Amino acid sequence: MSLLATDSVGTARFRAYGPRQLxxxxxxxxxxxxxxxxxxxxxxxxxxxxxxxxxxxxxxxDRIPDDPMFQLVFPQKGMLTEQNERDLAALSADPxxxxxxxxxxxxxxxxxxxxxxGQKELNVPTRDGAEIPGLQHxxxxxxxxxxxxxxxxxxxCTYCFRWAQFVGDADxxxxxxxxxxxxxxxxAHPDAGDVLVTGGDPMVMSTERLRSHLEPLxxxxxxxxxxxxxxxxxxxxxxxxxxxDADDVLRxxxxxxxxxxNLAVMAHFSHPRELSTDLARQAVARIKSTGALVxxxxxxxxRVNDDADVWSEMWRAELALGAVPxxxxxxxxxxxxxxxxxxxxxAAEIFQAAYRTLPGLARTVRGPVxxxxxxxxxxxxxxxxxxxxxxxxxxxxxxxxxLVGRPFLAHYDPGAAWLDELRLDxxxxxxxxxxxxxxxxxxxxxxxxxxxATPVGSPA
Numbered sequence: 001m002s003l004l005a006t007d008s009v010g011t012a013r014f015r016a017y018g019p020r021q022l023x024x025x026x027x028x029x030x031x032x033x034x035x036x037x038x039x040x041x042x043x044x045x046x047x048x049x050x051x052x053x054x055x056x057x058x059x060x061x062d063r064i065p066d067d068p069m070f071q072l073v074f075p076q077k078g079m080l081t082e083q084n085e086r087d088l089a090a091l092s093a094d095p096x097x098x099x100x101x102x103x104x105x106x107x108x109x110x111x112x113x114x115x116x117x118g119q120k121e122l123n124v125p126t127r128d129g130a131e132i133p134g135l136q137h138x139x140x141x142x143x144x145x146x147x148x149x150x151x152x153x154x155x156x157c158t159y160c161f162r163w164a165q166f167v168g169d170a171d172x173x174x175x176x177x178x179x180x181x182x183x184x185x186x187x188a189h190p191d192a193g194d195v196l197v198t199g200g201d202p203m204v205m206s207t208e209r210l211r212s213h214l215e216p217l218x219x220x221x222x223x224x225x226x227x228x229x230x231x232x233x234x235x236x237x238x239x240x241x242x243x244x245d246a247d248d249v250l251r252x253x254x255x256x257x258x259x260x261x262n263l264a265v266m267a268h269f270s271h272p273r274e275l276s277t278d279l280a281r282q283a284v285a286r287i288k289s290t291g292a293l294v295x296x297x298x299x300x301x302x303r304v305n306d307d308a309d310v311w312s313e314m315w316r317a318e319l320a321l322g323a324v325p326x327x328x329x330x331x332x333x334x335x336x337x338x339x340x341x342x343x344x345x346x347a348a349e350i351f352q353a354a355y356r357t358l359p360g361l362a363r364t365v366r367g368p369v370x371x372x373x374x375x376x377x378x379x380x381x382x383x384x385x386x387x388x389x390x391x392x393x394x395x396x397x398x399x400x401x402x403l404v405g406r407p408f409l410a411h412y413d414p415g416a417a418w419l420d421e422l423r424l425d426x427x428x429x430x431x432x433x434x435x436x437x438x439x440x441x442x443x444x445x446x447x448x449x450x451x452x453a454t455p456v457g458s459p460a
Contacts, residue, residue: 014154014236014243017050019043025050029061035074041088042075044101045108046335047166049156050074054235057277068271068304073155076303079336084108106169114164116334117373119174122399125185132185134176139375139397142194145182147213148175151200154236157270159301159340161332165200179216186220196227196266203232203239207248214252218259225262233267233294234274237283250290257291267323270298271305272314275321284321297327300347300368301340308353315354319362328367330379333418341417344368344391348381366396372419374435375399382412390425391416400435408432 017025019040026036039048050073058069065076077085091101123136123144136144151165151173160166165173176182186192195217202210217223232239240246256263265287269275287294296318300306305314315325328351331340342350347368355363370377375398383392389412395403408429410422424433 012052012238014051014238016154017052017055018048022048025055029055029059029064031064034077035065037089038077038085039075041085041092042077042079044088044092045080045084045105045112045167046075046158047156047160047163048073048075049153049166051155051236053238053279054155057279058235058273066303068310069273071303072157072159072270072301075158076339079158079339080108109164109167109169112163113334113337116161116332117371122373127181127185127188132176132181134174135182135185136174137185137189137192138399140191140401142196143182143186143189143192144196144198145179145213146174146176146199147179147197147202147205148177149209150197150202150205150213151175152204153199153201154204154232154239157231157268158336159299159304159331161299161334162200163335179213183216183220186217186223190222193222194225194227195223196229198229201230201232202228203230203236203249207245207252210249211252214256218256218261223261225264226256227264227266229266229268231268233265233280233283233287234269237277237279240283240286241279246286250286253287253290253292263290263292265292265294266326267294267296268298269296269314269318270301272310272317275314275317281321284323288322294321294323295326296323297329299329299331299340300342300350301331302342303340306342306346306350308350308357311350311354312357315358315362315365319359325358325362325365327369328365330368330370330418332371343413343415343417344370344379344422345382345412345414345416347417348379348391351379352381369396370419372436373438374419375403377419380407383409387425388412391422395432398435400431403432403435406432 022036022039025031054069054073060067060069064070087104088101091097091104119136123138124131125135125137126132134146134148156163156166182195186195197213214226217226238246240249253263274280284294298305305311311328318325330344330347331337331342351367355365366378368379374395376396377393378396380392380394383390390409391412392407392409394405394407398404406429409425409427411425413422416422419436424436
């Protein structure tokens with residue numbers, strides 16, 4: 001039985017497929033019993049969702065399980081511990097153990113750092129002492145907005161740092177029922193002229209639903225830039241080409257641009273294959289025809305794109321479509337982090353090797369960048385001094401604007417993959433050190449690191 005709603009991928013009506021359709025997908029594409037069981041077990045904890053376009057246009061089924069797109073959307077062995085998998089298998093086989101299974105799943109999720117970098121503790125704004133639902137405000141200029149109807153995606157990335165949005169736990173979810181709280185907050189914060197509509201993926205919404213969230217922003221004079229974070233161009237480009245309201249969404253984009261705002265579609269491309277289809281190229285062209293800008297970003301992900309040639313090809317493909325290469329991020333310390341982590345020194349090598357191959361117009365890209373608690377921290381590379389070997393870093397963005405752009409040093413560690421695995425050098429200015437180490441900051445540099453790095457080559 002076909003999973004398609006119509007006979008053509010290009011004109012298909014969108015449907016999502018998850019754990020309940022796993023047997024059907026497995027029979028159709030020849031998944032082994034071991035892979036099928038791994039997907040079943042891991043998807044009890046982490047979200048799993050695909051669609052026909054991803055299954056037939058992006059995954060190379062002759063290369064599984066090593067195919068990067070298969071790694072990108074299907075849960076894999078090693079994303080949870082072997083003990084977790086054994087426990088999940090035992091409890092899920094016993095109909096009487098459902099309460100224990102739910103408890104285990106919650107415990108595992110809690111250990112996977114569902115909201116990294118102080119998102120809930122530090123980023124959620126308040127009004128009259130109460131949290132405003134569905135908002136984050138980390139940087140002075142930018143407010144993040146999570147419309148409740150956009151808190152899902154056309155397919156789920158296995159690395160996604162917002163996986164907690166998709167597991168059905170209200171306590172882990174950011175969601176705003178309507179834009180009234182956002183509009184009121186923006187009125188009290190005129191410096192926040194940049195609104196990022198995010199999720200999940202806002203482009204899962206119908207055009208009329210999306211309009212109900214965007215149009216009120218056009219009445220706020222201080223809002224000059226509206227950004228839409230989306231993976232839809234990669235995972236369901238039909239949204240802009242053949243969906244029933246594809247033309248309507250383009251007219252909505254034109255309306256936003258005509259209001260004098262910058263409209264930026266922040267397109268998440270993780271691998272050049274996502275840019276290789278006619279539908280994806282048409283989607284980018286149609287978005288750009290409205291006057292909207294297309295910026296491209298993705299994390300560096302082990303087993304998916306941890307290769308300089310892959311990034312060079314992807315950035316060149318983006319430029320060829322008239323899109324702007326923007327960020328190479330460092331994979332965040334959440335979810336199956338150990339499975340996807342790339343040490344920072346290696347990340348800098350990959351970025352620099354790819355960057356050197358680019359023409360000037362593609363050198364808009366920045367990276368590798370950690371979206372850490374104090375801000376976006378870029379790894380500039382490895383430097384040698386008379387005192388030894390160091391990583392040089394600087395903040396691209398920060399909670400405290402005075403910290404932006406100032407270089408600082410951390411002791412070289414070949415296994416460190418996140419900011420709190422680094423040991424800052426004694427030369428680091430006190431305000432930067434305090435922002436990074438928090439209340440634990442001390443003038444003794446050996447105390448700066450708060451987490452031990454995983455040795456290079458250690459098992460995931």
